[in-house]
Amino acid sequence: MSSRALVLQSSGTPFPDLISGVFGLDQFGIPGEFLAAIIGATFVGSLMLTQTAVVIWAKRKITAAFTDRIAINRVGPAGLFIIVADAVRLLSKELIVPEGVDRPAWDLAPLIIASTALLGFAVIPMGSGIHLADPEVGLAYVFATASMASVGLVMAGYASNNKYSFLGGLRAVAQNLAYEIPLILTGASVVIFAGSLQMSEIVAAQQQSLIGPLPSWYAFVNPFAFVLFMIANLAEVGRNPFDIPEAPTEIVAGYQTEYSSVYFVLIYLGEFIHIFLGGAIIATIFLGGPAGPVLPGIVWFLIKIWGVFLFTQWARSAVPRVRIDQLIEIGWKGMLVLSLANLLLTAVIVGVTV
Numbered sequence: 480m481s482s483r484a485l486v487l488q489s490s491g492t493p494f495p496d497l498i499s500g501v502f503g504l505d506q507f508g509i510p511g512e513f514l515a516a517i518i519g520a521t522f523v524g525s526l527m528l529t530q531t532a533v534v535i536w537a538k539r540k541i542t543a544a545f546t547d548r549i550a551i552n553r554v555g556p557a558g559l560f561i562i563v564a565d566a567v568r569l570l571s572k573e574l575i576v577p578e579g580v581d582r583p584a585w586d587l588a589p590l591i592i593a594s595t596a597l598l599g600f601a602v603i604p605m606g607s608g609i610h611l612a613d614p615e616v617g618l619a620y621v622f623a624t625a626s627m628a629s630v631g632l633v634m635a636g637y638a639s640n641n642k643y644s645f646l647g648g649l650r651a652v653a654q655n656l657a658y659e660i661p662l663i664l665t666g667a668s669v670v671i672f673a674g675s676l677q678m679s680e681i682v683a684a685q686q687q688s689l690i691g692p693l694p695s696w697y698a699f700v701n702p703f704a705f706v707l708f709m710i711a712n713l714a715e716v717g718r719n720p721f722d723i724p725e726a727p728t729e730i731v732a733g734y735q736t737e738y739s740s741v742y743f744v745l746i747y748l749g750e751f752i753h754i755f756l757g758g759a760i761i762a763t764i765f766l767g768g769p770a771g772p773v774l775p776g777i778v779w780f781l782i783k784i785w786g787v788f789l790f791t792q793w794a795r796s797a798v799p800r801v802r803i804d805q806l807i808e809i810g811w812k813g814m815l816v817l818s819l820a821n822l823l824l825t826a827v828i829v830g831v832t833v
Contacts, residue, residue, distance in 0.1 A: 606776020647733020
């Protein structure tokens with residue numbers, strides 16, 4: 480059986496097709512397929528937004544554990560209802576629009592920041608048949624949608640008519656340019672191993688055994704690339720030591736300084752959705768996607784992205800922030816050179832062994 484067949488066998492029918500068959504929408508032709516796709520996308524979006532809501536509570540508990548403090552414990556069991564309380568509190572606040580803002584760009588920026596990450600989940604195979612689309616350029620699509628958040632950060636910083644916001648937007652551009660290139664180059668080394676940009680093919684290429692019970696996940700095949708990608712992903716999602724665009728001790732809150740109420744919620748939500756998207760990409764291209772014993776694929780997929788989230792929270796609590804000049808130097812002189820060396824070495828190894 481081919482690797483592609485193995486993935487199809489493990490993941491089942493594509494999610495929109497499954498929905499179409501269950502609800503009998505396939506008999507309505509293209510409108511039925513469109514409706515099934517909308518239902519599937521709504522389910523995936525709701526799943527990720529629910530995870531994000533829980534992670535905002537978990538962030539407080541985890542950070543408190545790292546720093547030996549007592550976290551929220553008064554609103555519901557273990558403070559779990561703080562999710563609802565925060566939502567009501569923030570959404571009921573007045574939306575304050577500062578004077579002199581570029582209103583169309585200022586309004587659109589939070590929507591772009593929050594929505595771009597959700598688009599990336601369209602091609603991520605989550606297991607248990609939850610896979611909305613599987614284009615041949617799936618990995619390129621994910622990188623493209625994730626990088627669109629930079630547009631929102633720049634718009635927010637420029638349109639706010641605030642020098643701290645403007646500095647945060649400029650820092651976001653500098654940071655993303657310095658780290659997205661190493662991120663993509665490191666991802667390209669995985670593409671060389673798998674021989675495809677298609678997400679299902681990348682997952683399928685990791686299904687074999689490497690040594691004994693050890694799976695051939697690319698985190699084990701090429702741990703150097705895995706470490707590079709994890710570091711670059713920290714910069715991509717703006718976690719310590721790379722939270723320069725919103726550094727509170729230097730520029731108040733950077734690009735989000737002038738936002739309040741629902742706009743602040745969208746920006747805050749977008750930050751955590753991007754962390755989960757980064758975790759989903761890492762799980763897919765380095766950790767075998769939804770593969771794992773006993774438990775359903777979707778459970779393993781969520782465990783892996785939560786593992787990446789825990790790593791980002793450890794970095795947030797334990798690693799001090801670098802200066803902007805250090806950040807740029809690490810990106811251009813360190814990460815870029817190492818990612819190019821990794822790409823070249825991977826090409827040589829694959830060329831010799833295949």
